[in-house]
Amino acid sequence: MTDAERSIHDLFDLHGRVAIVTGxxxxxxxxxxxxLAEAGAQVVVTSRDPARAADFAATLPGDGHVGLGFQMDYADSIPEFVAQVVRQKKRIDILVNNAYGGTAPSIDTATAEDFDRAYHTGVTSYFLLAREVVFHLRQRRAPGSIINIGSMYGVVASYPDAYTGLGINSPPNYHGVKGGIIHLTRHLAVYWAADRVRVNVISPGPFPSPRVKDAMPEFIERLEAKTPLGRMGMPEELKGITVLLASDAGSYITGQNILVDGGWTAW
Ligand SMILES: NC(=O)c1ccc[n+]([C@@H]2O[C@H](COP(=O)([O-])OP(=O)(O)OC[C@H]3O[C@@H](n4cnc5c(N)ncnc54)[C@H](OP(=O)(O)O)[C@@H]3O)[C@@H](O)[C@H]2O)c1
Known part of the structure; x- marks a missing residue:
């Protein structure tokens, strides 16, 4: 090992950094x-509901200064939100654009409004918030990491037979938006590399919530049959990649879309 080589613990360590996670x-x-909190970062968490943000922030591990809840809707002023965070936390180093609030219409019924709303919450706002964070990083002359949350459905089409007869859709607006954010990420990564800001996507595969799992067992069985690992993802299976991309352990990774999908897109 050379003197300059850092240990794996140092590379993944986020102490002293401030991260925003939307939704x-x-x-x-x-x-x-x-x-992010377990790796040492202070985490600014957002929800459209201020009580939900504050309650969740209070559950984060650490000494009580680790989490900070912020009311934020992608429909609100993004520059104002970032200025507020900087006033309170003095710095932002990491952004996870995770929130999404689109509708789930079928191909036959999707409207322009369904597309506009999905695009606004899943692409336009991701861009505006990321750019505002980059403006802040430029002022500080500091490096940063931006992580956009995509989906396997930004890379591959869904199987129509997984949805047939169940009264649920794989909405066309979702596919358009997730494909869009993956490609926009490449573009931003190239431009913001000069600012030492890395921009990547994490694209989850099927991670249904307990509510969906309980309500639709047949749907889950169909999805499991299409997943090489034969099961649905658990949220903790996104923790490693999040800290890798957020930290210096991922310092040479930019412009990438990392799929965490149980092998779904390998077939
Ligand atoms: N679960 C999966 O299987 C899966 C698979 C692939 C990709 N993803 C992606 O992963 C991300 C998280 O999904 P999830 O499954 O965790 O869904 P989720 O539990 O519904 O979380 C999304 C959050 O977005 C927030 N949100 C909605 N509209 C918003 C708006 N206009 N402004 C600001 N925040 C808004 C909501 O928070 P508040 O109500 O607290 O405001 C909501 O809790 C999404 O980008 C989703 O597309 C999920």
């Missing part, structure tokens, strides 16, 4: 927030 109290956002 943090949700199914996957909560595990990613815990991962």
């Amino acid at each position: 943090a109290a949700g199914w996957l956002g909560s595990a990613m927030s815990r991962a």
Whole structure:
């Protein structure tokens, strides 16, 4: 080992860094927030509901200064939100754009509004928030990491037979948006490399919440049959990749879409 080589513990360590996670109290956002907090970061968590944000922030591991709950809707002023965070935390180093609030229409019924809303919460707002964080990082002349949450459905089409007869859809607006954020990430990574800001996507495969699992056992069986690992993902299975991309352990990774999908896209 050379003198300059850092240990694996140092590389994954996030002490002293501040991370924002949007939609943090949700199914996957909560595990990613815990991962960042457990690795030492202070985590600014957002929800459209201020009480939900505050309650969730209070559950994060650490000394009580680790979590901070913020009311934030992607429909609100993003520059104002970032300025507020900087006022309170002095710095932002990591952003996880995780929130998503689109509808789930079928191909036959999807409207322009369904597309506009999905695009606004899943691409436009991801871009505006990421850019505002980059403006802040430029002022500090500091490096940063931006993680956008995509989906395997931004890479592959869904199997129609997984949905047939169950009264649920794989919505066309979702496919358009997730494909869009994966490609936008490549573009931003190339431009913001000069600022030492890395931009990557984590694309989860099937991670149904307990509510979905309980309500639709047949749907889950169909999805399991299409997953090489033969089971659904658990939120903790996103924790490692989140800290890898957020930390110096991922310092040479940018512009990538990392699939965490039990092998779904390998077939
Ligand atoms: N679960 C899966 O199987 C799966 C698979 C692939 C990709 N993903 C992606 O993973 C991410 C998280 O999904 P999830 O399954 O954890 O869903 P989730 O539990 O519904 O979390 C998403 C959160 O987004 C927030 N949100 C909705 N509209 C918003 C808006 N306009 N402004 C700000 N926040 C808003 C909501 O938080 P509040 O209600 O607290 O505001 C919600 O809790 C999404 O990007 C999703 O597309 C999920």
